[in-house]
Amino acid sequence: MAFRGSVRPFVNFDANRDAEFLHRAMKGVGTDEDAILMLLAARSNDQRQQIKAAYKKAYGKGAGTNDEVLIEILASRTGEEIKRIIKVYKTEFGGKLEKDICGDTSGHYQKLLVILLQGNREEEVDEGKIENDAEDLYAAGEGKFGTDEEKFIAILGNRSAEHLRKVFAAYKKLCGSDIEDSIRGETAGNLENLLLAVVKCARGVPEYFAEVLFKSMRRAGTDDDALMRIMVSRSEVDMLDIRASFKKMHGASLHTTIQEDTSGDYQRALLYLCGGSD
Structure with a gap:
């Protein structure tokens, strides 16, 4: 029967070389998602598992x-x-x-x-x-x-x-x-x-989350995953304490920082979770 799949094993495959490529693509400011997707999409599942093993051996954790x-x-x-x-x-x-x-x-x-x-x-x-x-x-x-x-x-x-x-x-x-x-x-x-x-x-847990939130917004590009995860998960736990810690540590309110770093409906949802402007 003729092969009907869309991906064949990559010719001249080198798991260590691919692992190094992925590491470079995920390191530093931002992640090159397009490069990662193109590489992984061009490898068979068996080759992807070999890349995962090579990545873990070289960099101490599983890819992803x-x-x-x-x-x-x-x-x-x-x-x-x-x-x-x-x-x-x-x-x-x-x-x-x-x-x-x-x-x-x-x-x-x-x-x-x-x-x-x-x-x-x-x-x-x-x-x-x-x-x-x-x-x-x-x-x-x-x-x-x-x-x-x-x-x-x-x-x-x-x-x-x-x-x-x-x-x-x-x-x-x-x-x-x-x-x-x-x-x-x-x-x-x-x-x-x-x-x-x-x-x-x-x-202090609130101080810890205030620091993580600050870093999620005040570096090259907003870390939306961290920002959303913390705002949602702590909104019914200790958001008021986090807000107070944030302002004490950074001299600006969490509310104002969210306004400066986000926009649209996403911003409005985050501000709602923030619960106040102090």
Whole structure:
């Protein structure tokens, strides 16, 4: 029978070369969607799977994995919210969220995601652990050659937000700098971004979202996915606090910033979700 498909395997296929091309197309300011679409449309499904494997090996995540969303949600949601997310995910997609995350991530980044996915943070402040935790974080990072990522993951992934705020204060008193400075100096990539998000959410979830919203609008091109996701998901949770934090941090209201960076019905919907101009 004659071949009736529209895509044949690409001649002279090189998975590593295609993976590198995709990485360049998705890196930096903006994404070259046309180039990505043209490449993937010209490859067979088997070749696409090889590209995915090559991309993951070279760059540490599956092609198409939205790490920003993983980081934002798992760092900011409460234990109960995460457990509900897991249940809905299984209902909607028929699989286990942890398994899917593990399939597209790796290393210490994956370990911290899995810890956060358990939704079992300690609820109390353990006064006896505060100084020890601060000392352990210092010893794991700035106080040694190399970095003990496991220690950062264990402390930041399991302690309560209130406990961590006290640890951060003790850490600054101990070494004279903020824990964020140590994380930036000792880690990189998705692990760094996730650790920083956990720290920021421990300091204050509204402040964290105010920063993400600001970045979604005040960089080259508006990140509409992040903007819509946060405005919708937080509109019934803590939008008033986010608005207050936004104005305090950036000197302009969220309402005004949305007006300056969006337009039309899209703008009107966002302003409605914002709920006020202060």
